[in-house]
Amino acid sequence: MAQWTNFDELASYKTLQSVKKVDIRKEMAGENGAERVKKYSVPMAEGLTYNYAAKAVDDEVLKDLCDLAKEAQLSEKFEELYNGAVINTGEKRLVLHQLCRGQLGKDVVVDGVNKREFYVEQQKRVADFANKVHSGEITNEKGEKFTQVVQIGIGGSDLGPRAMYIALENWAKKNNTLKMQARFISNVDPDDAAAVLAQTDASHALFILVSKSGTTLETLTNNAFVQDALKKDGLDPAKHMVAVTSATSPLAKSTDFLTAFYMDDYIGGRYSTSSAVGCTVLSLAFGPDVFARFLDGAAAADKAATEKDPMKNAAMLDALIGVYERNFLGYDTTAVLPYSQALSRFPAHLQQLDMESNGKSVNRFGEPISYVTGPVIFGEPGTNGQHSFYQLLHQGKTLIPLQFIGFKNSQLGVDVDIEGSTSQQKLCANVAAQIVAFACGKDDENPNKNFEGGRPSSIIIGEQLTPETLGALLAHFENKVMFQGFVWNINSFDQEGVQLGKVLAKRVLAHNTEGALTEYSKLLNI
């Protein structure tokens, strides 16, 4: 059994406090910099590479981080997780999202059910359903094919699946595997559902209602909104909707749906893209084969994360460097900067994944801790961000570590050669240039044109954004966040911080408030 100890009680915590800080600007200059780029690189799953040459580490820091990994028993804890331990201590639950994409350890059986088999069974049920929709065996009331799919969900039932859909939409068009266009309704703002419905040909649309508990306020409200709209169009909602929920939820047995696909309590919302939550919409949109390839990529990244040597385990190393930046270099925020328009909503997904998992102030036993935990995550695709917030990143007073992502090839392969280079080459040239500009800076007599440098970054590089590399990317970050949670000795799988707002909102709607809340309710005309 692994030992769960607060981070600041570990010997490596003290060691890391006193290890000599690395001057990135100096280290990344000249031939030494070139050597670092060659050396500080780890192969990842699916041909991806994690390069951390421009991070504020050297062999000494890395050695201490490896010691930390060992002392914090990161590999042992991951092993316990995938073998079915109760890692989600707050909710007393197993953490099984990896089982959706492979079996890393022994069989996990809960209440007589082999969970891997359960998840695979759901995937098969979804695949069978999707194939029947695509072939025209399952149709609308008039016997016409469904051509569009609309996911109704919020949080993890929206951000991950939506980011993945956007990431693969163009790839799928190019590869003739876009079966149905997908849209997403998430916000309780009625303008969200109304606008999506206005763009949707409801008579040929399948709606997926996604709520694990079957009680999510926004999702049930939007469900009613959509049912209303369908009825007004003379359509039978029950012929246009499927549910994704847990087998015990009120939605599971409802006759309001063509069918229901199941997830369970062992997969948190932000980790649910690999489950029926992502499987249903992505299988309908791209076909089950594409979703299977996505899972293969994620499974390969999970496998890679079992490597015990942090220097060969990109997710673990990425996690350790992030911890070093957060707890010893004092950086509060991390920017995620994919040089890929297809990943435009990937930072929004990571925002939930990371901030909801590790934005905690108590350890996994519910005791307050005194060290900082998860950072703020934000980001936009490059090169767009260069023309927006990079000013602050380069010359601001607050230092922000950066996580770049780049691909050698575009998805669509349509390009134009201007002044001797393609757009794709310009895109790649920019991310290379930014890494060096951030790290090395540039002296100028005019302080306004001076670049201090010393801004740390890493980059994940791939050949192309495909289902496999996307799956590997998703799992890489899930595993990174998990390892960081292990180091911080926190529970990365609950989210008690979202509860209070829900309770108070209900009170406002019931007009059961007092003091400031009553006054705000008046101001907002509730």
Add this chain to the structure above:
Amino acid sequence: MAQWTNFDELASYKTLQSVKKVDIRKEMAGENGAERVKKYSVPMAEGLTYNYAAKAVDDEVLKDLCDLAKEAQLSEKFEELYNGAVINTGEKRLVLHQLCRGQLGKDVVVDGVNKREFYVEQQKRVADFANKVHSGEITNEKGEKFTQVVQIGIGGSDLGPRAMYIALENWAKKNNTLKMQARFISNVDPDDAAAVLAQTDASHALFILVSKSGTTLETLTNNAFVQDALKKDGLDPAKHMVAVTSATSPLAKSTDFLTAFYMDDYIGGRYSTSSAVGCTVLSLAFGPDVFARFLDGAAAADKAATEKDPMKNAAMLDALIGVYERNFLGYDTTAVLPYSQALSRFPAHLQQLDMESNGKSVNRFGEPISYVTGPVIFGEPGTNGQHSFYQLLHQGKTLIPLQFIGFKNSQLGVDVDIEGSTSQQKLCANVAAQIVAFACGKDDENPNKNFEGGRPSSIIIGEQLTPETLGALLAHFENKVMFQGFVWNINSFDQEGVQLGKVLAKRVLAHNTEGALTEYSKLLNI
């Protein structure tokens, strides 16, 4: 003439360092909290209200902030700005975006040109052009109406106009004033242009090429990309494209365009939504009348920002409270949280506006400063964010000030009543609940369910998101950022921090690199 002095040399800097910190949790409890909500409120333009009851201020702090406003001569500096002083010291330029929407001071004449008249003339030229496009007087080669408009631009030529388009698209549909659907191409990633073009009926599309200098790498590349695609479709690009640029740019006299509309060096990219940059695409999309209403709203907010008493000037007060949080409470980041799906990209616009303007380390004379300046800005619409990163906001180790925005009414007016409340009421109930949850927290024996509270927030409340209120919102934040720049004694109108990356990217494309940059170029296959 105003005195430009470093912030830490002001007497009020010292006063603010020692003013007693406010315990929000205590202040916002019970009847005192209710009183604060009623009292700490400023009317803004267009019926908006800025409420800062849940900020960490009291009468004492506010008094000191008012003293700061006076000592830093915020009103005088704004007056100098709108009267045509060289406020952009780095580039030695006037700062005139407010002149696009009104005349606050005396005539500003540069090289014999009255700038207000110049901007109005461009608006009239755009309006005339847009009306002719809408009426079918200006058509494609076949004499068919243009039905779509595509903006090609990056940074300020993209983020602001795009955010405004998204903000008003549904409103315009509802009010039968959506004349042309708009799309945007920004990224040099070839998949961006290719994907937008694939969705566009090019034969009925007008393209707007936006680059002040006429030299922006991404925009010129995407211009070539689009021209290529049009030619392949057998279309004449010159019959499908207009330019928005400065009169001295190489694009201004080009025969590649139907016509060109002009901006000038006195309006920075991130402030250019009110200029021809936003005017062209928004007038084509919604009609010139709607754009005029948007400018009216912005003009009203500018007028409101001339109020000398900070307690009656929302932009100034918002700025001062932000400075207090940044420099004296030590917060690095601010989250912008609009409870309005239509404002989904407004935080991305503010990210550029704020971080590019105030992410600086030198004062307006180019001298290094020792106090912190602009914060990191991020945000997503509520209630979506509640199911994503709010966990960290409520229970994380790092405290993030919050800026909420909410409207009493939806844009489309389509709604559904579930369990006694509409979706719009649920949306508003949630933002009210969040403010109080963040401020007051809630004690729980279980530390994992404990909410510390003390998280400061403000809210801007309006009746509805309309062209007028949107214009007022935009200008409010522009003026807030401007006032903060004045306090910090920095130049909020240049962006030298974006230059180094451009230079290095060119070197990569010319294969003129060494050291680490050469190695990164190899990794990325350039």
